[in-house]
Amino acid sequence: MWSIRWLVAAVVVGGVAATKEDIKAADSWLAIEHCSVFDTESGQMLPDRTIVVRDSVIDRVTPAGEAGPIPPEAQRIDGRGKFVIPGLIDAHVHVVHVLDFAHVTGDEVLPLYLAAGVTSIRSTGDEPVAATLVARVAVAQPASSPRVFTCSPLLDADPPIHRDVGRAVTDPAQVPALFADLAQWDVRTIKIYAGTARPVGRAIIEEGHRRGLFVTAHLGAYSPQEAVADGVDGLEHIWSVFNYIIPPDVPRVPGHRGRLDLNTPQCDALIAELVKHKTYVDPTLAVFRNMILLPDVPEVRDHPDNAPVPARLKEFWPKYLLQTGCPQGGALDDRRREFAKFQELTGKLYRAGVPLLAGTDSPEPLVPPGYSLHQELQMLVESGLPPAAALRAATLNNATVLGEKDRLGSIAAGKLADLVLLTANPLEDIQNTRRIERVIRGGLVCDPAELLKRVPQK
Numbered sequence: 001m002w003s004i005r006w007l008v009a010a011v012v013v014g015g016v017a018a019t020k021e022d023i024k025a026a027d028s029w030l031a032i033e034h035c036s037v038f039d040t041e042s043g044q045m046l047p048d049r050t051i052v053v054r055d056s057v058i059d060r061v062t063p064a065g066e067a068g069p070i071p072p073e074a075q076r077i078d079g080r081g082k083f084v085i086p087g088l089i090d091a092h093v094h095v096v097h098v099l100d101f102a103h104v105t106g107d108e109v110l111p112l113y114l115a116a117g118v119t120s121i122r123s124t125g126d127e128p129v130a131a132t133l134v135a136r137v138a139v140a141q142p143a144s145s146p147r148v149f150t151c152s153p154l155l156d157a158d159p160p161i162h163r164d165v166g167r168a169v170t171d172p173a174q175v176p177a178l179f180a181d182l183a184q185w186d187v188r189t190i191k192i193y194a195g196t197a198r199p200v201g202r203a204i205i206e207e208g209h210r211r212g213l214f215v216t217a218h219l220g221a222y223s224p225q226e227a228v229a230d231g232v233d234g235l236e237h238i239w240s241v242f243n244y245i246i247p248p249d250v251p252r253v254p255g256h257r258g259r260l261d262l263n264t265p266q267c268d269a270l271i272a273e274l275v276k277h278k279t280y281v282d283p284t285l286a287v288f289r290n291m292i293l294l295p296d297v298p299e300v301r302d303h304p305d306n307a308p309v310p311a312r313l314k315e316f317w318p319k320y321l322l323q324t325g326c327p328q329g330g331a332l333d334d335r336r337r338e339f340a341k342f343q344e345l346t347g348k349l350y351r352a353g354v355p356l357l358a359g360t361d362s363p364e365p366l367v368p369p370g371y372s373l374h375q376e377l378q379m380l381v382e383s384g385l386p387p388a389a390a391l392r393a394a395t396l397n398n399a400t401v402l403g404e405k406d407r408l409g410s411i412a413a414g415k416l417a418d419l420v421l422l423t424a425n426p427l428e429d430i431q432n433t434r435r436i437e438r439v440i441r442g443g444l445v446c447d448p449a450e451l452l453k454r455v456p457q458k
Protein backbone atom coordinates (compact mmCIF):
# COMPACT_ATOMS: atom_id res chain seq x y z
CA MET A 1 0.00 0.00 0.00
CA TRP A 2 3.02 2.21 -0.38
CA SER A 3 2.82 3.95 -3.71
CA ILE A 4 5.93 4.80 -5.70
CA ARG A 5 5.32 8.47 -4.96
CA TRP A 6 5.46 7.77 -1.25
CA LEU A 7 8.37 5.42 -1.62
CA VAL A 8 10.39 8.20 -3.22
CA ALA A 9 9.29 10.58 -0.48
CA ALA A 10 10.29 8.07 2.17
CA VAL A 11 13.74 7.53 0.78
CA VAL A 12 14.43 11.21 0.13
CA VAL A 13 12.86 12.62 3.28
CA GLY A 14 13.73 9.69 5.45
CA GLY A 15 17.28 9.32 4.36
CA VAL A 16 17.07 5.67 5.42
CA ALA A 17 16.42 2.95 2.88
CA ALA A 18 13.09 1.19 3.34
CA THR A 19 13.25 -2.59 3.52
CA LYS A 20 11.55 -4.68 0.85
CA GLU A 21 8.69 -5.76 3.11
CA ASP A 22 7.89 -2.12 3.86
CA ILE A 23 6.91 -1.52 0.27
CA LYS A 24 3.81 -2.62 -1.59
CA ALA A 25 2.80 -1.89 -5.15
CA ALA A 26 0.78 1.21 -5.96
CA ASP A 27 -2.98 0.98 -6.23
CA SER A 28 -3.36 -1.96 -3.89
CA TRP A 29 -6.65 -2.75 -2.22
CA LEU A 30 -7.63 -4.23 1.12
CA ALA A 31 -11.13 -5.21 2.29
CA ILE A 32 -12.06 -6.14 5.85
CA GLU A 33 -15.49 -7.71 5.48
CA HIS A 34 -18.32 -8.24 7.95
CA CYS A 35 -16.47 -6.69 10.90
CA SER A 36 -17.78 -4.50 13.73
CA VAL A 37 -16.46 -0.94 13.48
CA PHE A 38 -15.98 1.46 16.41
CA ASP A 39 -17.52 4.83 15.60
CA THR A 40 -15.43 7.29 17.57
CA GLU A 41 -17.96 10.13 17.37
CA SER A 42 -21.00 8.24 18.68
CA GLY A 43 -19.06 5.79 20.86
CA GLN A 44 -21.01 2.91 19.30
CA MET A 45 -19.77 -0.37 17.84
CA LEU A 46 -21.44 -0.65 14.40
CA PRO A 47 -22.06 -4.30 13.43
CA ASP A 48 -21.49 -6.02 10.08
CA ARG A 49 -19.52 -3.39 8.20
CA THR A 50 -17.02 -3.61 5.39
CA ILE A 51 -13.98 -1.35 5.27
CA VAL A 52 -12.37 -0.89 1.86
CA VAL A 53 -8.86 0.57 1.76
CA ARG A 54 -7.07 1.84 -1.34
CA ASP A 55 -3.33 2.27 -0.88
CA SER A 56 -2.93 4.02 2.47
CA VAL A 57 -6.39 5.62 2.68
CA ILE A 58 -9.85 4.36 3.67
CA ASP A 59 -11.91 4.38 0.49
CA ARG A 60 -15.28 3.57 2.13
CA VAL A 61 -16.95 2.10 5.20
CA THR A 62 -20.39 0.65 4.51
CA PRO A 63 -22.90 -1.90 5.77
CA ALA A 64 -21.43 -5.20 4.56
CA GLY A 65 -24.09 -5.74 1.90
CA GLU A 66 -23.53 -2.32 0.34
CA ALA A 67 -19.75 -2.30 -0.17
CA GLY A 68 -20.05 -2.41 -3.96
CA PRO A 69 -17.49 -4.10 -6.20
CA ILE A 70 -14.14 -4.92 -4.63
CA PRO A 71 -11.24 -5.36 -7.09
CA PRO A 72 -10.41 -9.08 -7.49
CA GLU A 73 -6.77 -8.52 -6.56
CA ALA A 74 -7.74 -7.00 -3.20
CA GLN A 75 -6.34 -8.54 -0.03
CA ARG A 76 -9.43 -9.72 1.88
CA ILE A 77 -9.75 -10.23 5.63
CA ASP A 78 -12.78 -12.06 7.03
CA GLY A 79 -13.91 -9.72 9.83
CA ARG A 80 -16.65 -11.93 11.24
CA GLY A 81 -16.40 -11.86 15.02
CA LYS A 82 -13.74 -9.13 14.84
CA PHE A 83 -13.81 -5.55 16.08
CA VAL A 84 -11.95 -2.72 14.36
CA ILE A 85 -10.86 0.38 16.25
CA PRO A 86 -8.83 3.34 14.93
CA GLY A 87 -5.08 3.02 15.36
CA LEU A 88 -4.23 4.09 18.90
CA ILE A 89 -2.22 7.25 19.55
CA ASP A 90 0.01 7.70 22.61
CA ALA A 91 -0.10 11.42 23.49
CA HIS A 92 2.95 11.48 25.76
CA VAL A 93 6.13 9.75 24.63
CA HIS A 94 9.84 10.53 24.53
CA VAL A 95 11.80 9.17 21.60
CA VAL A 96 15.18 10.35 22.92
CA HIS A 97 15.10 11.17 26.65
CA VAL A 98 15.69 8.17 29.01
CA LEU A 99 16.47 5.99 25.97
CA ASP A 100 19.75 7.84 25.45
CA PHE A 101 20.78 7.21 29.07
CA ALA A 102 20.15 3.49 28.46
CA HIS A 103 22.11 3.54 25.17
CA VAL A 104 18.99 2.67 23.21
CA THR A 105 18.10 4.62 20.07
CA GLY A 106 14.46 5.56 19.50
CA ASP A 107 14.18 3.55 16.29
CA GLU A 108 14.84 0.34 18.26
CA VAL A 109 11.61 0.64 20.24
CA LEU A 110 9.35 1.82 17.38
CA PRO A 111 8.14 -1.73 16.55
CA LEU A 112 6.97 -2.13 20.18
CA TYR A 113 4.47 0.68 19.65
CA LEU A 114 3.14 -0.71 16.40
CA ALA A 115 2.86 -4.25 17.82
CA ALA A 116 0.63 -2.82 20.55
CA GLY A 117 -1.66 -1.15 18.01
CA VAL A 118 -0.16 2.30 18.64
CA THR A 119 0.06 3.69 15.11
CA SER A 120 1.04 7.26 16.12
CA ILE A 121 3.04 8.76 18.96
CA ARG A 122 3.25 12.35 20.13
CA SER A 123 6.71 13.17 21.35
CA THR A 124 6.51 15.58 24.30
CA GLY A 125 9.91 17.13 24.67
CA ASP A 126 13.14 15.89 23.18
CA GLU A 127 16.37 17.02 21.60
CA PRO A 128 15.24 18.01 18.08
CA VAL A 129 18.09 16.57 15.99
CA ALA A 130 17.79 13.06 17.43
CA ALA A 131 13.97 13.20 17.54
CA THR A 132 13.85 14.24 13.88
CA LEU A 133 16.09 11.32 12.93
CA VAL A 134 13.77 8.91 14.75
CA ALA A 135 10.78 10.43 12.94
CA ARG A 136 12.61 9.95 9.63
CA VAL A 137 13.26 6.27 10.37
CA ALA A 138 9.52 5.93 11.05
CA VAL A 139 8.72 7.44 7.64
CA ALA A 140 11.18 5.13 5.90
CA GLN A 141 10.02 1.98 7.71
CA PRO A 142 6.22 2.23 7.90
CA ALA A 143 5.73 -1.52 8.27
CA SER A 144 7.50 -1.50 11.64
CA SER A 145 6.98 2.03 12.98
CA PRO A 146 4.22 4.28 14.21
CA ARG A 147 3.91 7.81 12.85
CA VAL A 148 6.15 10.03 14.99
CA PHE A 149 5.10 13.64 15.68
CA THR A 150 7.85 15.70 17.27
CA CYS A 151 7.88 18.40 19.92
CA SER A 152 10.04 21.32 20.97
CA PRO A 153 12.67 20.78 23.66
CA LEU A 154 11.35 21.33 27.19
CA LEU A 155 11.22 25.14 27.40
CA ASP A 156 12.44 25.82 30.90
CA ALA A 157 14.28 28.10 33.31
CA ASP A 158 18.09 28.39 33.42
CA PRO A 159 19.50 25.84 34.02
CA PRO A 160 16.82 23.51 32.61
CA ILE A 161 15.75 20.65 34.91
CA HIS A 162 16.60 18.11 32.20
CA ARG A 163 19.81 19.35 30.64
CA ASP A 164 19.71 16.72 27.88
CA VAL A 165 16.34 17.75 26.41
CA GLY A 166 15.62 21.13 28.03
CA ARG A 167 16.28 24.62 26.71
CA ALA A 168 16.51 27.73 28.84
CA VAL A 169 14.18 30.58 27.89
CA THR A 170 14.36 33.32 30.48
CA ASP A 171 13.10 36.40 28.67
CA PRO A 172 9.94 36.85 26.55
CA ALA A 173 12.12 38.72 24.03
CA GLN A 174 13.89 35.39 23.22
CA VAL A 175 10.67 33.72 22.12
CA PRO A 176 10.33 34.88 18.46
CA ALA A 177 13.87 33.72 17.57
CA LEU A 178 13.27 30.43 19.37
CA PHE A 179 10.16 29.76 17.29
CA ALA A 180 11.91 30.74 14.06
CA ASP A 181 14.48 28.05 14.90
CA LEU A 182 11.84 25.45 15.84
CA ALA A 183 9.90 26.10 12.62
CA GLN A 184 12.73 24.38 10.77
CA TRP A 185 12.13 21.17 12.73
CA ASP A 186 8.42 20.69 11.86
CA VAL A 187 7.45 20.25 15.51
CA ARG A 188 3.74 19.76 16.23
CA THR A 189 3.78 20.47 19.95
CA ILE A 190 5.41 23.22 21.97
CA LYS A 191 6.07 22.23 25.57
CA ILE A 192 6.49 24.59 28.50
CA TYR A 193 8.33 22.98 31.39
CA ALA A 194 8.27 23.27 35.18
CA GLY A 195 10.73 26.14 35.71
CA THR A 196 9.06 28.56 33.27
CA ALA A 197 7.54 31.64 34.89
CA ARG A 198 4.40 33.37 33.69
CA PRO A 199 5.82 36.16 31.46
CA VAL A 200 7.84 33.71 29.35
CA GLY A 201 5.01 31.15 29.40
CA ARG A 202 2.51 33.68 28.14
CA ALA A 203 4.88 34.78 25.34
CA ILE A 204 5.35 31.12 24.30
CA ILE A 205 1.58 30.53 24.20
CA GLU A 206 0.98 33.67 22.13
CA GLU A 207 3.75 32.92 19.63
CA GLY A 208 2.69 29.26 19.42
CA HIS A 209 -0.86 30.26 18.59
CA ARG A 210 0.34 32.75 15.97
CA ARG A 211 2.03 29.80 14.29
CA GLY A 212 -0.92 27.40 14.72
CA LEU A 213 0.90 25.09 17.15
CA PHE A 214 -0.51 23.18 20.13
CA VAL A 215 1.08 24.53 23.32
CA THR A 216 1.17 22.18 26.25
CA ALA A 217 2.66 22.54 29.73
CA HIS A 218 4.11 20.47 32.51
CA LEU A 219 3.55 23.11 35.17
CA GLY A 220 5.63 24.13 38.14
CA ALA A 221 6.38 27.84 38.58
CA TYR A 222 3.46 28.76 36.29
CA SER A 223 0.13 27.86 37.88
CA PRO A 224 -2.72 26.26 35.90
CA GLN A 225 -4.98 29.15 36.90
CA GLU A 226 -2.53 31.51 35.13
CA ALA A 227 -1.66 29.23 32.22
CA VAL A 228 -5.31 28.44 31.48
CA ALA A 229 -6.24 32.13 31.60
CA ASP A 230 -3.34 32.81 29.21
CA GLY A 231 -4.74 30.23 26.76
CA VAL A 232 -2.52 27.14 27.17
CA ASP A 233 -4.00 24.30 25.07
CA GLY A 234 -3.10 21.32 27.22
CA LEU A 235 -1.70 20.27 30.58
CA GLU A 236 0.65 17.31 30.90
CA HIS A 237 0.28 14.97 33.90
CA ILE A 238 -2.51 14.96 36.47
CA TRP A 239 0.02 16.72 38.77
CA SER A 240 -0.36 19.88 36.66
CA VAL A 241 -3.90 20.09 38.07
CA PHE A 242 -3.60 18.18 41.36
CA ASN A 243 -0.69 20.17 42.79
CA TYR A 244 -2.68 23.40 42.64
CA ILE A 245 -5.84 22.29 44.44
CA ILE A 246 -3.99 21.69 47.68
CA PRO A 247 -4.79 24.55 50.08
CA PRO A 248 -1.60 26.15 51.46
CA ASP A 249 -2.51 25.25 55.06
CA VAL A 250 -2.52 21.48 54.38
CA PRO A 251 0.58 20.00 56.05
CA ARG A 252 3.08 18.61 53.51
CA VAL A 253 3.81 15.36 55.31
CA PRO A 254 4.07 11.92 53.74
CA GLY A 255 0.64 10.61 53.02
CA HIS A 256 -1.22 13.92 53.02
CA ARG A 257 -2.09 13.82 49.34
CA GLY A 258 -4.06 10.61 49.65
CA ARG A 259 -6.27 12.19 52.30
CA LEU A 260 -7.18 15.35 50.40
CA ASP A 261 -10.80 16.23 49.85
CA LEU A 262 -11.31 16.95 46.17
CA ASN A 263 -14.85 18.23 46.71
CA THR A 264 -13.77 21.75 47.61
CA PRO A 265 -14.55 25.16 46.09
CA GLN A 266 -10.87 25.55 45.00
CA CYS A 267 -10.95 22.27 43.11
CA ASP A 268 -14.32 22.97 41.50
CA ALA A 269 -13.23 26.47 40.47
CA LEU A 270 -10.10 25.19 38.71
CA ILE A 271 -12.06 22.45 36.94
CA ALA A 272 -14.66 25.02 35.82
CA GLU A 273 -11.85 27.08 34.24
CA LEU A 274 -10.51 24.02 32.40
CA VAL A 275 -14.01 23.33 31.05
CA LYS A 276 -14.59 26.97 30.07
CA HIS A 277 -11.30 27.17 28.15
CA LYS A 278 -11.61 23.62 26.73
CA THR A 279 -8.12 22.90 28.05
CA TYR A 280 -6.99 19.33 27.39
CA VAL A 281 -5.57 17.32 30.28
CA ASP A 282 -3.29 14.32 29.66
CA PRO A 283 -3.26 12.50 33.05
CA THR A 284 -0.43 9.99 32.23
CA LEU A 285 -1.55 7.74 35.07
CA ALA A 286 0.85 5.05 33.83
CA VAL A 287 3.97 6.99 34.84
CA PHE A 288 2.54 7.95 38.23
CA ARG A 289 1.62 4.39 39.13
CA ASN A 290 4.51 2.53 37.50
CA MET A 291 7.47 4.87 38.07
CA ILE A 292 6.69 7.45 40.73
CA LEU A 293 4.41 5.75 43.25
CA LEU A 294 4.43 1.96 42.96
CA PRO A 295 7.56 0.73 41.12
CA ASP A 296 8.34 -1.65 44.02
CA VAL A 297 5.01 -3.46 43.77
CA PRO A 298 5.58 -6.86 42.10
CA GLU A 299 2.54 -6.55 39.78
CA VAL A 300 4.08 -3.35 38.37
CA ARG A 301 7.77 -4.28 38.52
CA ASP A 302 7.26 -7.71 36.94
CA HIS A 303 4.36 -6.85 34.63
CA PRO A 304 4.36 -9.06 31.51
CA ASP A 305 4.13 -5.92 29.35
CA ASN A 306 7.78 -5.23 30.25
CA ALA A 307 9.00 -8.54 28.77
CA PRO A 308 9.58 -7.46 25.14
CA VAL A 309 11.46 -4.28 26.09
CA PRO A 310 15.18 -4.32 25.06
CA ALA A 311 17.36 -5.59 27.92
CA ARG A 312 19.51 -2.42 27.90
CA LEU A 313 16.43 -0.37 28.78
CA LYS A 314 15.10 -2.83 31.38
CA GLU A 315 18.51 -2.92 33.08
CA PHE A 316 18.65 0.86 33.16
CA TRP A 317 15.20 1.37 34.68
CA PRO A 318 16.12 0.45 38.31
CA LYS A 319 19.19 2.71 38.14
CA TYR A 320 17.04 5.62 36.99
CA LEU A 321 14.48 4.93 39.73
CA LEU A 322 17.30 5.29 42.26
CA GLN A 323 18.60 8.49 40.65
CA THR A 324 15.15 10.07 40.64
CA GLY A 325 14.26 8.97 44.17
CA CYS A 326 11.33 6.76 43.20
CA PRO A 327 9.14 5.50 44.73
CA GLN A 328 8.11 8.84 46.19
CA GLY A 329 5.48 9.59 48.81
CA GLY A 330 6.24 7.48 51.87
CA ALA A 331 4.70 4.18 53.00
CA LEU A 332 3.09 1.87 50.47
CA ASP A 333 -0.45 2.42 51.79
CA ASP A 334 0.00 6.19 51.54
CA ARG A 335 1.27 5.88 48.00
CA ARG A 336 -1.68 3.68 47.01
CA ARG A 337 -4.07 6.24 48.50
CA GLU A 338 -2.34 9.02 46.60
CA PHE A 339 -2.69 7.16 43.32
CA ALA A 340 -6.38 6.59 44.08
CA LYS A 341 -6.72 10.39 44.44
CA PHE A 342 -5.15 10.90 41.01
CA GLN A 343 -7.73 8.53 39.56
CA GLU A 344 -10.53 10.23 41.50
CA LEU A 345 -9.49 13.61 40.07
CA THR A 346 -9.30 12.14 36.55
CA GLY A 347 -12.89 10.90 36.92
CA LYS A 348 -13.99 14.31 38.20
CA LEU A 349 -12.38 16.03 35.20
CA TYR A 350 -14.15 13.67 32.82
CA ARG A 351 -17.57 14.09 34.43
CA ALA A 352 -17.18 17.88 34.42
CA GLY A 353 -16.47 17.85 30.67
CA VAL A 354 -12.71 18.50 30.58
CA PRO A 355 -11.36 16.98 27.33
CA LEU A 356 -8.90 14.21 28.20
CA LEU A 357 -5.96 12.76 26.29
CA ALA A 358 -4.40 9.33 26.71
CA GLY A 359 -0.65 9.36 27.17
CA THR A 360 1.85 7.30 29.12
CA ASP A 361 5.31 8.95 29.39
CA SER A 362 6.93 5.85 27.94
CA PRO A 363 9.78 4.83 28.11
CA GLU A 364 10.20 6.15 31.67
CA PRO A 365 10.96 3.31 34.15
CA LEU A 366 8.39 0.52 34.02
CA VAL A 367 6.35 2.36 31.39
CA PRO A 368 6.93 0.07 28.40
CA PRO A 369 6.64 1.57 24.91
CA GLY A 370 3.32 0.61 23.33
CA TYR A 371 1.75 -1.72 25.89
CA SER A 372 1.60 0.93 28.59
CA LEU A 373 -1.13 2.68 26.57
CA HIS A 374 -3.37 -0.35 27.23
CA GLN A 375 -2.59 0.07 30.93
CA GLU A 376 -3.51 3.76 30.65
CA LEU A 377 -6.81 2.91 28.96
CA GLN A 378 -7.62 0.48 31.77
CA MET A 379 -6.72 3.07 34.44
CA LEU A 380 -8.87 5.70 32.70
CA VAL A 381 -11.82 3.29 32.80
CA GLU A 382 -11.13 2.53 36.47
CA SER A 383 -11.19 6.32 37.01
CA GLY A 384 -14.75 6.50 35.73
CA LEU A 385 -14.52 6.91 31.95
CA PRO A 386 -16.75 4.59 29.92
CA PRO A 387 -14.63 2.43 27.58
CA ALA A 388 -15.83 4.43 24.57
CA ALA A 389 -14.62 7.68 26.17
CA ALA A 390 -11.22 6.17 26.98
CA LEU A 391 -10.94 5.00 23.36
CA ARG A 392 -11.96 8.45 22.10
CA ALA A 393 -9.21 9.99 24.23
CA ALA A 394 -6.62 7.63 22.72
CA THR A 395 -7.80 8.21 19.15
CA LEU A 396 -9.79 11.28 18.11
CA ASN A 397 -8.78 13.57 21.00
CA ASN A 398 -5.13 12.70 20.59
CA ALA A 399 -5.39 13.21 16.80
CA THR A 400 -7.02 16.60 17.35
CA VAL A 401 -4.16 17.97 19.44
CA LEU A 402 -1.71 16.82 16.78
CA GLY A 403 -3.64 18.87 14.22
CA GLU A 404 -4.43 15.57 12.48
CA LYS A 405 -8.14 15.00 13.09
CA ASP A 406 -8.88 15.15 9.35
CA ARG A 407 -6.47 12.26 8.71
CA LEU A 408 -6.37 10.22 11.94
CA GLY A 409 -8.46 9.24 14.97
CA SER A 410 -11.55 7.66 13.42
CA ILE A 411 -12.57 5.17 10.75
CA ALA A 412 -14.08 7.05 7.82
CA ALA A 413 -13.66 7.50 4.08
CA GLY A 414 -10.70 9.74 3.26
CA LYS A 415 -8.82 9.08 6.49
CA LEU A 416 -5.54 7.22 6.68
CA ALA A 417 -6.03 3.47 7.09
CA ASP A 418 -4.54 3.16 10.59
CA LEU A 419 -6.62 0.40 12.19
CA VAL A 420 -6.43 -2.27 14.87
CA LEU A 421 -8.26 -5.56 14.33
CA LEU A 422 -9.35 -7.07 17.67
CA THR A 423 -10.81 -10.48 18.46
CA ALA A 424 -13.06 -9.19 21.27
CA ASN A 425 -15.19 -6.12 21.91
CA PRO A 426 -13.33 -3.36 23.84
CA LEU A 427 -16.62 -1.67 24.79
CA GLU A 428 -17.50 -4.76 26.87
CA ASP A 429 -14.10 -4.87 28.55
CA ILE A 430 -11.42 -2.27 27.84
CA GLN A 431 -8.75 -4.95 28.31
CA ASN A 432 -9.94 -6.39 25.00
CA THR A 433 -7.84 -3.69 23.27
CA ARG A 434 -4.99 -6.09 23.99
CA ARG A 435 -6.52 -8.88 21.89
CA ILE A 436 -4.85 -7.71 18.71
CA GLU A 437 -4.91 -9.90 15.63
CA ARG A 438 -3.57 -7.41 13.10
CA VAL A 439 -2.36 -3.82 13.12
CA ILE A 440 -2.90 -1.85 9.91
CA ARG A 441 -0.69 1.19 9.41
CA GLY A 442 -1.46 3.26 6.34
CA GLY A 443 -2.97 0.19 4.68
CA LEU A 444 0.00 -2.08 5.50
CA VAL A 445 -1.22 -5.18 7.34
CA CYS A 446 1.15 -6.06 10.19
CA ASP A 447 1.36 -9.13 12.42
CA PRO A 448 2.15 -8.14 16.05
CA ALA A 449 4.24 -11.28 16.66
CA GLU A 450 6.40 -10.51 13.63
CA LEU A 451 6.83 -6.89 14.76
CA LEU A 452 8.14 -8.02 18.14
CA LYS A 453 10.88 -9.98 16.38
CA ARG A 454 12.22 -6.63 15.11
CA VAL A 455 12.86 -5.39 18.66
CA PRO A 456 16.42 -6.14 19.81
CA GLN A 457 16.51 -8.27 22.94
CA LYS A 458 19.95 -7.21 24.02
Ligand SMILES: [Zn+2]
Binds near residue numbers: 092094
Ligand atom coordinates in the same frame (compact mmCIF):
# COMPACT_ATOMS: atom_id res chain seq x y z
ZN1 LIG B 1 7.27 13.23 29.75
